[in-house]
Amino acid sequence: GCQSEGAERKKHVPLILRYKSTYARVLDANRRFLQAAGRYHELSQFGQTASTADGGPNGGKGGDGDGDGDDGGEDKPVVVDANELLEFLGRAATCAILAPSSSQCQRILGLVFKDERLSQLDALTHFETHSAILSKMYMNQVIRHDKDLTTFENSLADHQRAIMSDGLTIIQRAIIEHNMVAVSHLYQTIYFDELGVLLDVSNERAETVAAKMIVDGSLKGGSIDQVEGMLVFDKMGSGGGGKGSGAEGLVAWDESITSFCVQLNRVTDAIRA
16 A cells, blocks of 8 residues: 555656746746745755655554665655756755845755755856855855856846846845845944945945835844934944844854855865866
């Protein structure tokens, strides 16, 4: 009974995969990039998930019997082609980069950043700079409009290049919002004329974007001093905040060290290659 049930599930795997990938593309086409990124990332793990899902119930009922080993062998056809999974990971990276700045977006960026296959995207023409840009985003580094960003922009589909109601393209808005958050980690106060130069936008645009991000909560601790014409960042914990702020600081420090070590390993691997 278990074996026929497992075989039946495997028969439906291509259909399930097609349904899930279609749903992710619909979210992507509707510019719901955060949700699409999550779906694409889930799909990029599909082979492992399918194998585990098949093995779980059989293992529970069959105990240590021989059937377990046979079922394990039968799980192999379920695993999706590695290139297809890598394509899904690349799309997850694209949508995560395009998604509006938020804590949920940071979580998806982290999932993709920590995927050991991320560096393999560099070998694919349409994803060749994705790992570099996503890594900078995850580590809250300021992203300049350089060759990598231009290559990324050129790789986008038509619906991902759309100009929004504020006159910015999707990627322009995403980069400005990201850089705004990155600046909040570097400065306590910054004049809007300096911020405009840093973000490569006008002073008015910098102030408008900052105001929107403060209101929607994506620029935590930010406030605008209109008299002085500056953006002020309230560094939590700098004034002897509570235990929570200290714990958050330690977590952020730990994540920074982890990110540095990952980058160092990649550089070392590249030199050895």
